[in-house]
Amino acid sequence: MLAAAVVLGGTAAGTWYVKGQAHGGDGTVSSSAASAVEEASVEPVAAPEVDRDELLAIALKGVAVEEGAEMSVAVLDPASGRSAAYGTAPFDTASIVKADILAALLLQAEDAGRTLTAQEREYAAAMIEESDNASASALWRTIGQAAGLDAANERFGLTGTEGGQGMLWGLTQTTAADQLVLLRQIFGDAAESELGEASRAYLQGLMGRVVEDQDWGVSAAGTAGAGFALKNGWLPRSTTGLWVVNSIGRVTVDGDDCLVAVLSRGSTTKAKGIALVEAAARAAVPVVTGDGAGE
Structure with missing residues (x-):
């Protein structure tokens, strides 16, 4: 035997x-x-990949959320390519759509072989740096409202975003994953962006100069004193009195850039919505940078 x-x-x-x-x-x-x-010998088998979506879900369990409030998060470390997402539901954009409006305008201008006019640049600066609504409405008309935004987003690779009807640009619907795609168009690899280098640099510069009282949000996840570039959005819904509070942008963590999108709704006050967004961003970034991610 x-x-x-x-x-x-x-x-x-x-x-x-x-x-x-x-x-x-x-x-x-x-x-x-x-x-x-x-x-019967077995060939070497690679260790299973880390499920960062699951790690993000676990990390977000530590974030205090008011009863009835919801959030969705997407985060990417461009250097390593590590990413994670939580939630797939669409949210109202509020004013974060202003970054998308300007990206669409810049794409249309490139297609036409022109630069932005002095008036367009004035509107763009006020819309991004100060979140001026009148300027956003003017540029919303210029790009062709929802049809123009949707056409640009199709080229950018956004698949879950739909422009708001009529002049209701703040009610554009989007997902956190789509906002991460938009951020990659603005801040990611230039070779993979539909926007030219000058357009990308212009939009990045405006997002890096938001006024002081609007520098909250994903910036909370960055290293203290490091640079950031972002666009925030906030909107009290008239039907419920509850707040939509969103933040998207690039933060710097220990010298490395990270792209973050946090969407939320259902907070009873703007301040509570901001606290939720900031806590979610702080919890999300370590999942892709390695800290607390089992590495």
Whole structure:
């Protein structure tokens, strides 16, 4: 009779292999049994990938959320390519759509072979830096309202965003994942963006100069004193009195950039909505930068 001993072992890289020894009744190794074990040997298998969506969901469990409030989060470390997302439902954009409106305007201008007019640049600066609504409405008309935004977003790769009807640009519907796609168009690899380098630099610059009382949101996840570029949105819904509070942008963490989008609704006050968005951003960034992510 033959007796076979099979031993599992691990490599430093985290892969596993099988070793086997087959013995005859006298304790010697049978050549036929050894051959059978050799044929049954298992090739090294890579360790399973980290499920960062699951890690993000776990991290967000520590974020205090008012009863009835909801949030959705997407985060990306461009250097490593690590990303995570939580929630797929659409949310009202409120004023974060202003970054999308300007991106659409810049794309249309590039297509026409022109630069922005002095008036358009004035509107753009006020719309992004100060979140001026009248300027946003003017540029919303210029891009062709929802039809123009949707056409640009199709080229940008946004699949879950739909422009608000009529002049209701603040009721554009979007997802956190789509906002991350938009951020990649603005801040990510230039070779993968529909926007030219000058357009990207212009939009980045405006988002890096928001007025002081609007520099909250995803900026809370960055290293203190490091730069950030963002666009926030806030809107009390007239039907419920509850707040939509959103924040999207780029933050710097220990010298590395990270893209973050946090959408929320259902907070009873703007201040509570801001606290929720900031806490969610702080919880999300370490999931892709490695801290607290099992690495």
